[in-house]
Amino acid sequence: MNSGPNDATRLPRLLLQARGEGTMTLAEHLQLRGELATSDPHAIVEAIADAGLRGRGGAAFPTAEKMRAVIANRSRVGGRPIVVVNGAEGEPVSVKDRFLLERVPHLVLDGAALVARGVGARRVIVTVPDGDDGRRAQRAVGQAVTERAQHRPDGASVEVVSVPDRFVTGEESALVQALNGGPAVPTFIPPRPFERGVERRPTLVSNVETLAHVALIIRHGPAWFRALGTAGHPGSLLATVSGAVERPGVWEIESGTPLGALLGERSGSPRAVLVGGYFGSWVSGDIAMETGLDNESLAHAGASVGAGAVVALGADACSVSEVARVLGYLAGESTGQCGPCVHGLAAIAAKARAIADGSADLHAVNQLTAWGADIAGRGACRHPDGAVRFLSSSLRVFAAEFDDHMRHGPCDACLAPPSLPIGPTPALTR
Amino acid sequence: MSVHIRVNPITCEAHGLCAELLPERIHLDDWGYPIVDGRPVPRELMAHARRAAEACPTLALLLEREPR
Ligand code: SF4
Numbered sequence: 244m245n246s247g248p249n250d251a252t253r254l255p256r257l258l259l260q261a262r263g264e265g266t267m268t269l270a271e272h273l274q275l276r277g278e279l280a281t282s283d284p285h286a287i288v289e290a291i292a293d294a295g296l297r298g299r300g301g302a303a304f305p306t307a308e309k310m311r312a313v314i315a316n317r318s319r320v321g322g323r324p325i326v327v328v329n330g331a332e333g334e335p336v337s338v339k340d341r342f343l344l345e346r347v348p349h350l351v352l353d354g355a356a357l358v359a360r361g362v363g364a365r366r367v368i369v370t371v372p373d374g375d376d377g378r379r380a381q382r383a384v385g386q387a388v389t390e391r392a393q394h395r396p397d398g399a400s401v402e403v404v405s406v407p408d409r410f411v412t413g414e415e416s417a418l419v420q421a422l423n424g425g426p427a428v429p430t431f432i433p434p435r436p437f438e439r440g441v442e443r444r445p446t447l448v449s450n451v452e453t454l455a456h457v458a459l460i461i462r463h464g465p466a467w468f469r470a471l472g473t474a475g476h477p478g479s480l481l482a483t484v485s486g487a488v489e490r491p492g493v494w495e496i497e498s499g500t501p502l503g504a505l506l507g508e509r510s511g512s513p514r515a516v517l518v519g520g521y522f523g524s525w526v527s528g529d530i531a532m533e534t535g536l537d538n539e540s541l542a543h544a545g546a547s548v549g550a551g552a553v554v555a556l557g558a559d560a561c562s563v564s565e566v567a568r569v570l571g572y573l574a575g576e577s578t579g580q581c582g583p584c585v586h587g588l589a590a591i592a593a594k595a596r597a598i599a600d601g602s603a604d605l606h607a608v609n610q611l612t613a614w615g616a617d618i619a620g621r622g623a624c625r626h627p628d629g630a631v632r633f634l635s636s637s638l639r640v641f642a643a644e645f646d647d648h649m650r651h652g653p654c655d656a657c658l659a660p661p662s663l664p665i666g667p668t669p670a671l672t673r
Numbered sequence: 674m675s676v677h678i679r680v681n682p683i684t685c686e687a688h689g690l691c692a693e694l695l696p697e698r699i700h701l702d703d704w705g706y707p708i709v710d711g712r713p714v715p716r717e718l719m720a721h722a723r724r725a726a727e728a729c730p731t732l733a734l735l736l737e738r739e740p741r
Pocket residue numbers: 411428429430576577578579580581582584585621622623624625626627682
């Protein structure tokens with residue numbers, strides 16, 4: 244049996260030989276992966292479509308469809324498209340995109356060059372979080388771009404831009420506005436980036452991991468890509484695993500792998516597992532361990548993969564306090580532009596805090612539910628919707644704990660140190 | 674042709690005139706911002722809808738042909 248790097252069922256794919264702390268050089272990358280055959284633009288789009296690749300930034304939108312929308316606008320409004328690599332991973336419990344940029348930047352840049360060719364772009368902008376969290380990724384990508392310029396021109400110019408390390412920065416319209424010299428906050432749409440983006444050109448904004456998959460799909464073909472994963476969610480995926488788990492970090496798994504295998508079953512079921520990060524949903528521990536990490540399986544548990552952030556809450560943590568902290572964080576990450584988001588999230592966070600502190604009345608949970616329903620869908624971006632998704636699953640999965648806090652005040656576990664990270668990303672991968 | 678009401682939440686400043694002028698389709702949340710009924714505006718309400726959109730001091734109330 245073939246067990247070389249091209250064996251379709253072998254894992255890891257993206258993280259093959261991405262060991263240790265180092266960055267794979269261009270020479271190492273080419274030796275491992277081989278040269279990219281130059282493909283015709285149409286063939287690139289078709290291969291991505293046949294592979295069934297969906298965006299790995301959270302929304303799971305089919306990548307080929309997004310490319311076609313850019314291509315359609317190119318002919319409609321004119322103007323050469325621009326490709327933006329979305330590395331603005333502001334989610335505190337996700338580090339997989341930075342991990343790719345730090346370890347295998349050439350795989351990401353290959354993917355960017357390919358989609359640029361596919362949509363007819365000559366300019367690629369790679370965005371990376373600023374500050375300490377993004378520094379290693381910035382350096383690795385910067386060096387990789389220099390290496391490529393010297394040895395094998397891509398046909399597109401590539402620049403690296405650092406963007407604010409905030410939760411909302413990765414929202415496409417925020418990223419586009421930042422690259423146009425404005426603040427990194429969402430804009431009212433339309434126009435959407437594929438209609439009018441950076442420099443008013445049709446702009447393809449694509450997630451880092453998505454592009455790394457593109458680099459392998461074009462090398463090995465759609466059938467190779469589909470040899471792993473489920474029909475609806477083909478391929479491998481990167482999960483950032485943290486919290487009460489045996490092995491925190493970034494793991495590449497076959498999509499559809501049961502969460503139990505990812506979290507490690509030795510320590511028993513966690514109280515609950517948050518799937519999809521802080522815009523995601525809680526699944527109670529025993530159900531989660533049996534559920535596959537793919538959108539069809541997770542739908543039965545009211546969750547979705549999102550950007551692949553998985554956080555286990557241990558039995559010794561207080562779910563109500565943890566939820567209140569995260570809601571406070573999300574309220575603080577509102578960009579302050581839309582009334583329902585600003586006031587609604589602040590009110591929700593304060594009420595959740597009051598429940599945790601034992602100072603809320605018995606209607607507090609109903610009030611949270613009503614406010615959540617009120618603000619969903621009413622921001623310029625999906626920030627309130629994501630926060631409400633997190634809130635509703637919290638109220639569902641931790642119903643007994645919320646009720647207990649409303650009736651009896653703080654529990655013993657409320658005094659435990661906080662376990663869900665908020666703010667700058669902890670050293671998950673270091 | 675069906676017309677739908679949409680609010681630009683970035684420019685909306687909770688003046689609340691729209692809810693007064695078009696209570697059949699708009700009510701205010703706990704902070705004074707409009708919650709809009711997403712169904713198409715029937716012909717008999719069109720004049721009111723147009724007046725509500727024109728009365729908004731920040732022109733945040735939009736009448737659109739397609740639902741978004
Ligand atoms: S919904 Fe919230 S985060 Fe999104 S643009 Fe409006 S204020 Fe900013």
